[in-house]
Amino acid sequence: MVKIFIDPGHGGADPGAIGNGLQEKNVTLQIAVRIRDILLAEYDNVSIRMSRIGDQTVSLTERTAAANTWGADFYLSIHVNSGGGTGYEDYVYPGVGSPTTTYQKNIHEEIIKLVDFLDRGMKQANFFVLRETNMPAVLTENGFIDNANDAPKLKSSSFIENIARGHVNGIVRSFGLPKKSAGTLYKVQIGAFRVKTNADHLAAKAKAKGFNVYVIYKDGLYKVQIGAFANLENAKQLAEKAKAAGFEAIIIQE
Ligand SMILES: [Zn+2]
Numbered sequence: 001m002v003k004i005f006i007d008p009g010h011g012g013a014d015p016g017a018i019g020n021g022l023q024e025k026n027v028t029l030q031i032a033v034r035i036r037d038i039l040l041a042e043y044d045n046v047s048i049r050m051s052r053i054g055d056q057t058v059s060l061t062e063r064t065a066a067a068n069t070w071g072a073d074f075y076l077s078i079h080v081n082s083g084g085g086t087g088y089e090d091y092v093y094p095g096v097g098s099p100t101t102t103y104q105k106n107i108h109e110e111i112i113k114l115v116d117f118l119d120r121g122m123k124q125a126n127f128f129v130l131r132e133t134n135m136p137a138v139l140t141e142n143g144f145i146d147n148a149n150d151a152p153k154l155k156s157s158s159f160i161e162n163i164a165r166g167h168v169n170g171i172v173r174s175f176g177l178p179k180k181s182a183g184t185l186y187k188v189q190i191g192a193f194r195v196k197t198n199a200d201h202l203a204a205k206a207k208a209k210g211f212n213v214y215v216i217y218k219d220g221l222y223k224v225q226i227g228a229f230a231n232l233e234n235a236k237q238l239a240e241k242a243k244a245a246g247f248e249a250i251i252i253q254e
Helices: 024-042 060-070 102-115 150-154 155-173 196-208 232-244
Strands: 002-008 046-050 076-082 087-091 117-125 138-145 186-193 214-218 221-229 248-253
Touching: 002 024, 002 060, 002 221, 024 046, 024 076, 024 117, 024 138, 024 155, 060 076, 076 232, 087 102, 102 117, 102 138, 102 214, 102 248, 138 150, 138 186, 150 155, 155 196, 155 214, 186 196, 196 214, 196 221, 221 232
Parallel strands: 002 046, 002 076, 076 138, 087 117
Antiparallel strands: 087 138, 186 221, 186 248, 214 221
């Protein structure tokens, strides 16, 4: 079992960076929760703990101590940047070697593949959580909250989904996590497009009608999906609901 510790930056009394109506603590939690949910829903041999699962104040010492005590195999800290810039970058502790640098590279490449952010590169910094953790640790800075281009992206649920998927794909590549066996998930899909804006447009329509919608990029297509179930009957029920709301819902097995 691979133990992944996910640390959504800030929380509670510490909002982190603020800008454009966004608080860093909320964005980091959204990304972290999706990473956890995707890993647990779609992969085997992985165990997850988080430094917080709600809007709590947690000190840096408490965060690293929790991961060290658990004996995590990997520490992933999620942040959003600010202070005049744009795009994505990630950090490891200065001078650290492999496997940490390999994990950084995997995560970096997979995020840049899926996410429309300027690539600011792979970096090193003497950050507390990178220094005080006993296991390989990577800290990601997902866009600039005070940037007029980045902030609207961070407000989009499909963009958050892709940031989370990028992290997941990097972790999966780093630890060779096996996919849950085929056919275990029935996904309700309402459209698939080569052009992302078309997918986003349909996603917005479905969201407006109350569906929990997300866009994933797979096999060259932006797929608009509204649910994934282990049980086929549950998927059928949701597909019927979507059809009644005017969408062309199909069930796919992945
Ligand atoms: Zn931060």
